[in-house]
Amino acid sequence: MASNVERIMSLAKSDVRLQTIVNNYFLRIGHPQHFVGGLSFKENKDDSPAFCLGFQTFSIPIGFIFVSEGLLGVLTQEELEFVVLHEIGHITKNHVVGSSFVWLMKSWIIDMIADMFEVSKQKAKQYLELLKAFYVLISQKKTPEEEAKARYELEADNFAYVLQGRKDPAISTLLKLSQGNIRAPTHVTFDGSFPFPIVTYEERIEAIRRDC
Ligand SMILES: [Zn+2]
Structure with missing residues (x-):
């Protein structure tokens, strides 16, 4: 990336x-x-x-x-x-500052894991990936990292269509971008070999339609 x-x-x-x-x-x-x-x-x-x-x-x-x-x-x-x-x-809305904070938290957790288990940072990173994968599998929810990033996307969508005063350009843009697969994620966190979906076209379109 x-x-x-x-x-x-x-x-x-x-x-x-x-x-x-x-x-x-x-x-x-x-x-x-x-x-x-x-x-x-x-x-x-x-x-x-x-x-x-x-x-x-x-x-x-x-x-x-x-x-x-x-x-x-x-x-x-x-x-x-x-x-x-x-x-x-x-x-x-300074989302990049928020994302840096998420990144900082993540490297802090990796350091902690490395210390606790006396392993290299590389290994600690792999443990965190596994931990995330298990969390998603068991809870069927997004991890706090993807949750935060998804919120930024929905906020940016909201900012844009409120300014435009209408929802159809937002929805038609997302439909065009989805190329017919609205269940696909629009953003993904890549942690090693695991892609963690942040938010899908469908979720973004739903959020825009729901909001009045
Ligand atoms: Zn965005």
Whole structure:
């Protein structure tokens, strides 16, 4: 994943369509000062079609929004707006800070396991993966890590469609992205060999429909 991001960052180009949506949004909320760039990139098969890097500090949002050329080609203007607003939601709600906190907690737990069982960090990481897998198997629930990440996705969706004032661009975007498989996860945590689903297209669409 990290190497994907590096490759995409080196290839990504500033995109007028994306940048216009970003600028219009910040103008509209009366907060024209921002450092958020809209970039497009030529995707490889396993790349995430849209994501962002950024945060907000002293009310100034800073970051980049990346959208793949493939996705740019299939979305209508309103659907693209939904995608960009979703990413702006992640940036302005500082989800990256929350995710770093989750990451920090995780490395702290790994250190603790390594200490307790006097094993290497690598081994401790594998124990944590197994622990997570057992937890999911037995409880049939998401672990706190996937739970937290799912909440961020639902929050970003909510942020976007509330601003748009309608739900259909959000739902049609998610349906397009699902390519007919709405039970598939939109985001996954990869822990070693185990993929842990964070949230599915269906769960996100349901959450949007439920909310009034
Ligand atoms: Zn998201």
